[in-house]
Amino acid sequence: GLDAGMKIFQEVKDTFGCSVLTDVHEPWQAAPVAEVVDVLQLPAFLARQTDLVEALAKTGRIINIKKPQFLAPQEMKHILHKCQEAGNDQLILCERGSSFGYNNLVVDMLGFGIMKQFGFPLFFDVTHALQMPGGRADSAGGRRNQVADLGRAGMSQGIAGLFLEAHPDPDKALCDGPCALRLDR
Template identity: 50%
Template sequence: MALSELYQKSRSGPFILAGPCVIESREIVLRAATTLAAIADRLGLPLVFKSSFDKANRTSVTSFRGPGMQEGVRLLSEVKAETGLPIVTDIHHPEQAPLVAEVADVLQIPAFLCRQTDLLVAAAKTGKIVNVKKGQFLAPWDMENVVNKLRASGNENIWLTERGVTYGYNNLVVDMRSIPEMRKFDVPVVFDATHSVQLPGGLGKASGGQREYIPVLASAAVAAGANGVFMECHPDPDNAKCDGPNSLPLDAVEALLTRLKALWELNNG
């Protein structure tokens, strides 16, 4: 799918970003990607495969971060060739943007870095879609400044993602008003259904999560007008190396997407 087609589809209809939190192995990412590609084909939903080559903001210094950029981009290139799916992955430094953009269709800016001007400008200048996760510390209307930074850098291919706001210690809460608020900037808005149920640092040296609430929040977000849904999924979340407690089991993805598709159709019926 051409980049322009992907962006236009994201503006006019539902789309999904999904995959394992981090690249653990070639076997896991290919298994997840081929499964997701088949589901997307059956349901007729555009799907972008997501997995990170480096999780730079893990809770503990001993936590698994991923294979690094060089090996990670190679594996994502293999996923793209095998499945035909577009790719989204995180970048953390401006110098990573042009290298990752050689494979990725969408460059994702992590929530903690959403105001980093140099990073935003570097991502924008690749011409790829830039998906910025709203910081847990920002109001939705604050994201207009982020949008303006990207547009001033010559890029109109922008997505914004809601992923919850810090609420007390080790907890997040989602204000669904943020979805229509951010849509006022004339960009597609994504709801991150899995990080929104995360309990940051809730396990001491790792984050916890309440994956049982993923379908509830995802459904509410679609009803509130979300253009797309982001979800991390894994063949065996209880043994995942990153964000397992807030990841959706791979075998539960199709049922949830079927439900969300029906809600999207109801909204636009």
């Protein structure tokens, strides 16, 4: 549950001295998660849920806003506006690809320039951009072998940085293994 998760996050912070970022999926979770976690992430599929956006914003924590796969880059301004109206301008934008047909995501490099104009740091979630939703019988597929190429393409756009998922053994990961990097890379 939530309490057990927060204990794990606190242990990670204490052990490694690092900041922690995690998704928040429901408005009631925002305040308790913000007591421990440094950066709250608004998941792409939930980014248009006004009650969740407002709850995250009201915590005062940094919010990493994942661009929904179904949203044009210029439409991110509406999510930013909701956060600012709720009193929070500690915002990060995160590109993670757009739906292109079935089982495929693509990244429109022109979208980086559009989102940079909003004046907030822009990151690129390379590993999720390489997902192939529904590409495997029981989970998402991915194209891990293209992480370096796509990451370099993103950085060429003058963005703030990359968001990368990693796992000690991606082939055994419970989630997103096909597009995750190996920790030793």
